[in-house]
Amino acid sequence: MNLMMNFEDFDYLAAEPTVIRGTGNIVLFGLSNKFSPDLPGRLLSRVAPEEYKETIEKVNYVLDRKVSRNFKWFLCGCVFVCCTCGVSLWPSIHMSKHTKLELERLLKWENARLYNKLGLKWSLSKQFNGSPPMVEYVILIEIAKRPKIFWPD
Template sequence: MSVLLPNMADFDTIYELEEEDERVASEEQHLARYWPEPVAMRGAGHITVFGLSNKFDTEFPSVLTGKVAPEEFKTSISRVNACLKKNLPINVKWLLCGCLCCCCTVGCSLWPVICLNKRTRRSIQKLLEWENNRLYHKLGLHWKLSKRKCESNNMMEYVILIEFLPKYPIFRPD
């Protein structure tokens, strides 16, 4: 019994795309142009610490009608708001303390606030990943925390982006 091994010289060779592959790639680019824009959920709270608002609005966006149930959407946003409600008041207290001591510590008193804010962002990102794996990837949606420029000024803010995942044609042969 003999086994055919591939020629190692051909292993790193780059081949040009065949016409069928080029056609498939152009179809995917064509579909991407008509894919809906992501939904940006801006912060709706009255306190913002380093771009992170203290709550997000639970109002259901009309773009998501037929994609996700309004109850599931509200539950997910409520989980994010609960995480913010737990962590952001501590950040505000440290920010006030850091600002009072800023002149004496040459700005080093603001490091705890920066670290706490980073920890809050990571916990929200982990929560959103859990939500994605639990429900939203199955529905063709992807939630993530993203930094965006404010519409009214040059400040940066964190928003929840709800992206639509493309549906791949699983019946098309490789």
Template sequence: MSVLLPNMADFDTIYELEEEDEEQDEPEPVVRSQELPRPRDAPDPVAVRGAGHITVFGLSNKFDTEFPSVLTGKVAPEEFKTSISRVNACLRKNLPINVKWLLCGCLCCCCTLGCSLWPVVCLNKRTRRSIQKLLEWENNRLYHKLGLHWKLSKRKCETSNMMEYVILIEFLPKYPIFRPD
């Protein structure tokens, strides 16, 4: 028996396969959605809103450290406050610089045709990325083990049409691993 090796010139060539008669094909079994294991419905995510008095492009200068009652039994209040304190420390370090650049950018906005606001936009993006990295580190360290996922998300304010950044705490669905196939 000889084995034919493909020619390197034909390696990337796509060939169209001839379809066989559909009469001879057996119909594929239909898998109904009731038969598939479904995760239990997870509760709605908890939103931790900004509680500061300064907001730059939707990012408040601190988040509320009050423990939400929905998280009782899921995470210790001390761990929650520690995580929020880390995020607030990151904001305390970065946001005053953003405010100074925003004031300078607004003063020079007419002369620079708006280009003086670019440093503020870039610094705000850098602050958001550092918070997202911090939350990802917290997730890997603790919260994924507890069935929670923290993320920074943009949401519409409840009182106006403005957008704000909130920390969303999502509940990870639990899959029934002991259910037979």
């Protein structure tokens, strides 16, 4: 009998997920180049600050490598955009998609390693902000409700 519960074992999620927004100085195609390593108050009793900080540092490492390189390709593409009818921006768009996939893989691995056992689920999510809708990618941390162990099966 397996006493460990995974995130999939919980039926319902808590009402509001915790949203972690990017705090970097470069935002390219909705991806910021940095997330704040400060632990949100809602997660204080659910995860150790060291584990949270380690995960955010891993995410920031991926973003630091990828977004800064992608920004350079974007600037080069902007220089030649008139001559190439927009084709010069394709490398930057492709690198942005690859960065999102790498972040999703990293968060999936972190969920399997630690957070699903704690009743948390980290994911990269697209949100629209502002009156003209601007895309922003944020990290959502969903918290599972505790199962009702006193109810009969």
